[in-house]
Amino acid sequence: MFYSVKFFKKSSSTLSVVFGYRCIVAIHVPKNSVKEKGCGKRYRIACLCVCALAPTLIMSVLPPVRKDRIIIKLPKCPGKGAALHTKDAFHPKVKTACQEQRTGTVGFKISKVIVVGDVAVGKTCLINRFCKDTFDKNYKATIGVDFEMERFEVLGVPFSLQLWDTAGQERFKCIASTYYRGAQAIIIVFDVNDVASLYHARQWLEDAMKENDPSSVLLFLVGTKKDLSSPAMFSQIEQDAIKLSEEIRAEYWAVSALSGESVKEFFFRVAALTFEANVLAELEKSGSRRIGDVVRINSNSCNLYATSQKKQSNCCQ
Ligand SMILES: Nc1nc2c(ncn2[C@@H]2O[C@H](COP(=O)(O)OP(=O)(O)O)[C@@H](O)[C@H]2O)c(=O)[nH]1
Numbered sequence: 062m063f064y065s066v067k068f069f070k071k072s073s074s075t076l077s078v079v080f081g082y083r084c085i086v087a088i089h090v091p092k093n094s095v096k097e098k099g100c101g102k103r104y105r106i107a108c109l110c111v112c113a114l115a116p117t118l119i120m121s122v123l124p125p126v127r128k129d130r131i132i133i134k135l136p137k138c139p140g141k142g143a144a145l146h147t148k149d150a151f152h153p154k155v156k157t158a159c160q161e162q163r164t165g166t167v168g169f170k171i172s173k174v175i176v177v178g179d180v181a182v183g184k185t186c187l188i189n190r191f192c193k194d195t196f197d198k199n200y201k202a203t204i205g206v207d208f209e210m211e212r213f214e215v216l217g218v219p220f221s222l223q224l225w226d227t228a229g230q231e232r233f234k235c236i237a238s239t240y241y242r243g244a245q246a247i248i249i250v251f252d253v254n255d256v257a258s259l260y261h262a263r264q265w266l267e268d269a270m271k272e273n274d275p276s277s278v279l280l281f282l283v284g285t286k287k288d289l290s291s292p293a294m295f296s297q298i299e300q301d302a303i304k305l306s307e308e309i310r311a312e313y314w315a316v317s318a319l320s321g322e323s324v325k326e327f328f329f330r331v332a333a334l335t336f337e338a339n340v341l342a343e344l345e346k347s348g349s350r351r352i353g354d355v356v357r358i359n360s361n362s363c364n365l366y367a368t369s370q371k372k373q374s375n376c377c378q
């Protein structure tokens with residue numbers, strides 16, 4: 062969950078729900094009353110109430126999702142050969158879960174998306190075109206990292222993406238890499254007019270993957286500045302990009318932050334696929350937690366203590 066409940070015992074007796082950097086609820090009790098008999102119990106009850114109400118409170122303080130951020134069907138990837146999956150619609154299990162409001166914590170989650178790639182390939186402009194619908198011709202290097210929040214509604218369920226814009230410069234790489242952890246999607250950006258930036262994509266992926274679980278991350282390879290490229294040059298680099306995207310199992314897109322071509326479609330696809338993965342993971346989790354499930358223990362594995370002892374002794378050799 063992205064909110065936290067904090068209890069500041071030292072300064073005063075304040076119980077607060079913190080959402081991102083904002084405190085949205087704070088219950089304050091004068092310091093003396095903490096010493097009163099039974100106060101600990103009252104605090105525990107207050108704590109439980111705040112925890113239970115936190116999701117509702119958070120949803121009520123957030124502005125409603127923008128009308129142009131509503132996703133009702135799975136957006137398509139333009140290049141079928143380079144799509145993560147070519148299904149026309151959301152997974153039937155996901156659709157049913159959304160209809161029956163069985164999406165668990167997905168509606169309160171913020172999924173982390175990191176955007177990596179060489180310096181000046183157009184990462185910041187790509188994010189700004191989608192989030193602010195602006196384009197700045199003047200180059201301003203990103204220092205370390207920056208992030209934007211985008212809220213969506215997918216199949217009637219609220220869903221948020223946190224887009225982390227990282228610096229491509231070598232001297233900031235170390236700072237930026239500390240923010241790679243916990244990404245659900247990685248967007249590797251290259252400039253379609255700069256073949257070297259495409260060759261460096263593999264290294265960016267390797268760096269980002271050091272901090273993440275390859276089995277649960279969605280990958281996107283995005284060529285930017287399509288407006289600057291000639292058709293002949295573009296088709297040549299696109300062939301290499303599609304080949305690479307197949308090798309690294311990424312979905313390939315070509316966009317232009319200047320003209321806005323394919324930018325919205327691309328981020329909608331990122332949001333939709335990340336959402337789908339989240340709901341499927343949630344369904345799997347809740348399925349494995351069903352009350353009444355029988356857990357079978359194999360008779361061969363009953364002597365667990367002996368196994369761990371053996372492992373321990375090997376380890377110390
Ligand atoms: N023509 C064109 N220029 C772009 C595009 N995207 C970015 N740029 C320019 O490329 C430069 C670097 O962009 P920026 O987003 O700051 O790169 P970053 O270092 O990867 O974040 C800036 O001068 C932008 O104006 C695009 O789609 N088309």
Ligand SMILES: [Mg+2]
Nearest residue numbers: 184185202203
């Ligand atoms: Mg930047």
